[in-house]
Amino acid sequence: MPKEKRFFREGGRRVVKAFAKFHPVTLFAYFAVILLFSMFIRNPVTVCLSLLGGAAFCSTLTNKREKLDDIKFYIPLTVLIAITNPLISHNGKTPLFFLNGNAFTLESIYYGVFIALMIIAVRMWSKSYSRIVTSDKFLYLFGRFAPKTALILSVALRYVPMMKAQAKKIKDAQKTLGLYSKGSYADNVVSTVKVYSALIGWSLENAVETGKNMKARGWGHGKRTSFSSFRFRAADAVVLVLLAVFSAAMLISLRTGRLAFSFYPEPTALPADPVSVFAYVCFALLSFIPFFIESEENIRWNCLRSKT
Amino acid sequence: MNKKIISYLIVFLGIPAVVLLGNTVFSGVKYVWFMIAVSVLSTVPFVISFEKKEHSVTYLLLIAALTALSVMGRLIFVAVPAFKPVTAMVVITAVYFGPEAGFLTGAFSALLSNFYFGQGPWTAFQMAAWGLIGFVIGLMRNRLKQSRALLCVAGAVSGVVYSLVMDVWDAIFADGTVLWSRYVSFLATSAPFTVIYAVSTLVFLLLLEKPIGKKLQRIKDKYGI
Structure with a gap:
């Protein structure tokens, strides 16, 4: 039985993820769309929404220590990119000061923060993808x-x-x-290489044995079947339809330039006409779908849990 | 027949669709889009031609073992920072088994090790980078087999190339366009890692090339492949 289907408790918290129970096709489509939009729409509002949705969902997947590690890594990263970006690009019309004759501009700092937020959003979604679309689901999708x-x-x-x-x-x-018990750097390298070398011999021999074995048992004769226990449920259809509708709305507003934004020479006004606002709402709903699903399951879990 | 249709679909629909989307919908950040699309589309033909050919199951299992070994390399050397034998393993595989095996081991190692280190949009790019290194080394294998020095140089160069290529990804990914100053700054910050990476690939090749050659020969003799 796959790990995520076993129900058990970890300090009263739900370990099984509701979103992980969706069909691999739904999951892959969802993550592909959200990652593409997070990378390709360079608009501060959508990037912030994607980051919020991604961070909210990721926080349901990670424990306290991982969350702390993430915060400890990403806040300095944002500051670092914000400070170093003006050193790399000298665009923008508001110079704060000059360094070796190059302008250190305010707009570059804004743009640096924006890049950092985009990178963090993409990493949050990628991390969630790695936790949810496990290798068995990936093989189910592409193995055919x-x-x-x-x-x-x-x-x-x-x-x-x-x-x-x-x-x-x-x-x-x-x-x-x-052997090699001194623990110096060179010792460490040599001993690990020795272990690795022995491992290579063992593994190659093992692989050939397995191959011979499979051949003897008739591998390659007749049609092969594969087992999987994924079911396409009504909820999958709902998520896929929502995904299609929201992405269509986003693509249309992108195509008509409703989400266009540029930082240089000075930040343009955020597009705020009704169509753009509609696109923002669509994107907000899209990026919070997994978090909504987890929250709903959380509420149900807490209502049904025995209170002893 | 079925696979022929797929390859035609890629050429006549996939590539135009990529170009069209890049120029219309994603025009502001088309370089990121092209980078991902091209790296995906460049791995697909290799996989298709591999699926078409007849292979003995032993060959498939050997590729699986070599892939798993290079992933293990990434895991086992965690104790020794920046020492990663993946490129060395890809080079050795390519030299002994040819360009196809080199490409497959490279691309699959990237895909598989990211199941442990985190998948992301960069997976496709990493697959193409390592795969093509394996492919190119595999094409040169007759020259490289003759001279150990040449092999070590090729290994070190592959290590550097991999590092440079991944910096291209980082730079274009950040800006959505080509900004040379950004690329140079990434090169500068990653320079120490690039050096260690090249040196470690060299060290691995020096230490592992002979033993692995011996092991492969032994297996060939023992099982009569």
Whole structure:
């Protein structure tokens, strides 16, 4: 049984993610669309909305320490990009001061902050994607089009934990023999390379054995089948329809230039006519879909949980 | 037949669609769009031709093991910062198994290791970068097999190329357009890593090339491949 389908509690918190239960097609389409829009619409409002939606959803996936690590990483990153951007681009009409004859402009700082927010938004969504669209879902999606590729990837995915265990065995054996125990940098490199080298021999032999085995059992004769337990539910259809409607609205407003914004030479006024506002609302709803789904499940979970 | 249709679809519909979308909808940031689309479209033909050909299951399993090994390399050397043997593994695979295996191991290593280190829009670009390194090295394999020095140079250059190419991604991704000063600043900040990366690829090739060659020969003898 896949891990996310097992219901268990972790300090009263829900571990199973409601969004992860959607069909892989729905999930992949959703993440592809939201990532494309976050990267390609260079408008401060949509980027902030995407960041908020992404951060809200990501916060339901991470524990306290990961959240703290993220904050500790992204706030300095924003400051760093905001400060260094004026050193790289000297566009803009409001010079704050001059450095080696180059203007250090206010607009460049704004643009630096904007770049940082865009990068953080994309990273938040990517992190959520990695947690939700796990390798089994990815293989289910693309395995049908490329069966050999799918075979290689799924075998390799199984090999990684197996090799990890084997690497530990090899390392322990070397330690017991008293090799490379000084702990200097060079020692570390050489000993790890030795472990790695032994691992390579073991793995290649293992792969050939498995191949011979599969051939002996008749691999490649007849049609192959594959097992999966993903179901396309009504909720999937709803999310896909919402996705299509919102993206159509966004594409139309993009095409007609309703979301155009530029930072140089000075920030243009934010587009605020009814059509742009409509596009913003659509995008806000779009980027909060996963968070809404998680929140709804949270409420239900807390109502039904036994209060002992 | 089915796969032929897919490859025609890519050429006659996929590429024009990419260009059209880039010039109309995403015109402000078309470079990012083109970068992602081109890297995806450049991996697809390799995968299609690989799917079409006949392969023994042993070959498939060996590619899987080599891919898993280069992912393991990224995991196992966590203790030694900036020492990552992925490029070295891709180079060795390409030299011993040819351009196709080189491309596949490179591209799959990027895809697979990002299941551990985080997927993102950069995955497609990484796949194309490592895949093409494997492909090019594979094409030169007859020359590289003869001279160990040449192989080490090629390995170090691949390490540098990978680093430079990924900086292109970072620079274009940040601005949505080509800004040379941004690229140069990224090059400058990543220079120490680029150097360590090239040196580590060199060290790995020196340390691993011979043992792996011996191991492959042993397996060939033992199992009569």
